[in-house]
Amino acid sequence: MDVRSQVSMLFHLDKCIGCHTCSIACKNIWTDRKGAEYMWWNNVETKPGTGYPTKWEDQDIYKGGWEKSGKSISLIGSGKLKGLVNIFHNPHLPVIDDYYEPWTYKYSNLIEAPAQDDQPTARPISLITGKPIEIKAGPNWDDDLSGSPDYARKDPNLENLSPAEQEAMFQLEKMAFFYLPRICNHCLNPACVASCPSGAIYKRGEDGIVLINQKVCRAWRMCVTACPYKKSYYNWSTGKSEKCILCYPRIESGIAPACMHSCVGRIRYLGVMLYDADRINEVASADVNNLVNSQLSMILDPFDEDVIASAKENGVADSTIKAAQDSPVYKFVKEWGIALPLHPEFRTLPMLFYVPPLLPVMASLSEQKNKEQLDKLDPIAKKWDDDWLYDTSTEELWGTIDDARFPLQYMANMFSAGDTCKVKDIMKKLMAVRIHRRDKTVGDLDKENVKKTLKDVNLSADSADDIYYLTSLAKFDDRFVIPPAHREQAIEMVENTGDVKGSSGFGFIEKPARGI
């Protein structure tokens, strides 16, 4: 057992309102620079949709991630031999049009234009060429299902859905969507690290953050191809690739990453998880049906004596083990089992977990005779002649999940490599928590039924309350359990802090008469 610690993330998709505050927070801090304008280390996508860069999930196009070869795995688009063949011409790279050409507006024209008959306009200016451009697309051009025929309907996750199911998803008035915020997954088996010919990318030992050494990067851009999440970006100005750094300078000083700190919906959680690094190869090469389970089994119980002992042997600090025990991510992922990694079939063992959204699944539409109600209305009132109801009733316990308006297969394609049972279990748990809370706060449900729902999903009333608390009421310190970085120890490895003891404090412009 080789126990290592990983700073892991969890996004609760039911809570995401798609406001893009996280993206902006990240952009303002990290990527508001020349050559980085097009990068969105954090982005929020509407699902169904093609995301950013367009169709990033379709590895037939981008050749990212790992594929099974024999008993082990190999990179799809790069790696030793393929990398050598393609080293001067990487044929699967996304081009700027797959992202978008970043632009600004010529605002000065609005102020400085001479007096004329027409109003001055601020033309869009490309941030790459500096010339006026015709805006073709943006990073979230398909936000809220805009341009659905072009984008949402071409979502790679619609694979394996029958045409009828697909059609149902896009029927007006039945249509549903949710948001998928994405950052670098800081994977346990990162394809970007494996693909880099220069060895510039590394996974930090102490917290598992994946970083690109800007001094070593030689712009081969193999990581751009290899990362199946397309979260490594090439900076055309500096000639180096860049990616999400999980705001490590903030984490090291105990502050949550900017995207998480600024999250309006408080959907984001961050905490340490201990895992068994010996099993990485075995887990990454597991059978597709078993991928999620093996990945979850790799994450170790931080209360287990053996785990703690071998963690200490590996130099994991006590404070980090304590953080792992308090980790909200561990609770969601392991204790309650209501979170899944995004696209585990890419075999990178992503350490960013998602609680799948219940809302688009839960509600169903039922026929409703509204005439009686409408007749009661004032004659001048606007009358809607709809005869359907947005139904969130819980009379049929799991009925709505089974015939949800949003096919479970779609969620399964995203979060469990196509295994609908896995997603359904989680949906049921989430639903059970709702039913339990409704019983507690409103009390309009049949007690027996409520108990049965909890029992069906193996949740005690207490853990249902815990889920409710951490989902809805959690405070800052509950959501972000950041292990102390022990920078003092890191510094002591490089220099003797005793040497500079007493050398800080005030200086003197003029020496005091009595000497220093």
Add this chain to the structure above:
Amino acid sequence: MSDLINLFNKAKLLIIVFTFAAILLSEYSYPQSQGEIIYKRTCIACHTIGSGRLVGPDLKNVFNKRSEEWIISFVKSSQRMIKRRDPDAVVLFNEYNKSIMPDQNLTDDQIKDVMRYIKKQSSGSGQTTALTEDIKSSTGMTIDEAGENEVSAGRNLFLGKVRLTNGGPACMSCHNVTAENLIAGGLLAMDLTNTYSRLNAPGVYSIMFSSPFPIMNAAYNNNKITKDEAFYLIAFLKHADINSVNQQPVNYQSNFILMGLLGAAILFGIYGGIWWNRKRKPVNDKIFKRQLKTF
């Protein structure tokens, strides 16, 4: 004190006097006249004064045959005069196997200097001034006796397989000779296939040693071809000349284009094979193409 100043003044005067004397003497004591220098540098390869024709005519008493203006104009550009159909120039050109006399970058005064030198030489004992010693190898072999070994040594020198002793560039860099077992040579200078019959051994020999062609002169001025090397080269050129009737004239220029096209097709074929499934266009290409453009 005044003595010191006097001494200083005298010294100054002396220095000035000596400097002038040195300058004047250097002019006068120079062993060769300007004309002789230029003649030996540029003319001697093809012309003699009183020793008969070489590549070009004997220049003895040339000033009696032609006017000074004619000579100056011919030296500056013989071809221009031939194009202008100057009767004397055309006759001369045809008489000497249509060997082109290269244009000389000389001023009128320099040409007059050369003429003065020729006049002096013509009126003298009329002895030869050209490099027309008998062309023999160091073992005493003459060109006519040269056999397969000498020809092959010459071929190797021409090709650059064997380096010239003094480091001059291989002939092939600039010249072409059509002969068996020889790839096409450079196109920068004259094709030497039939040079031997046009210039004969002495002509070729003298051009090798003091070339009237400015670029060849520059190339070999500091890297002289040795006498033996010249011998082998001439043997090779003679051999090539004699056998040239059997050679198929090859036009490499059109072949080069064809081979280039073929090579490109093969290369692109290979590239296409390696990257047959590469990502060819942006994912959103169709959408972008459909979009309306305002400019």
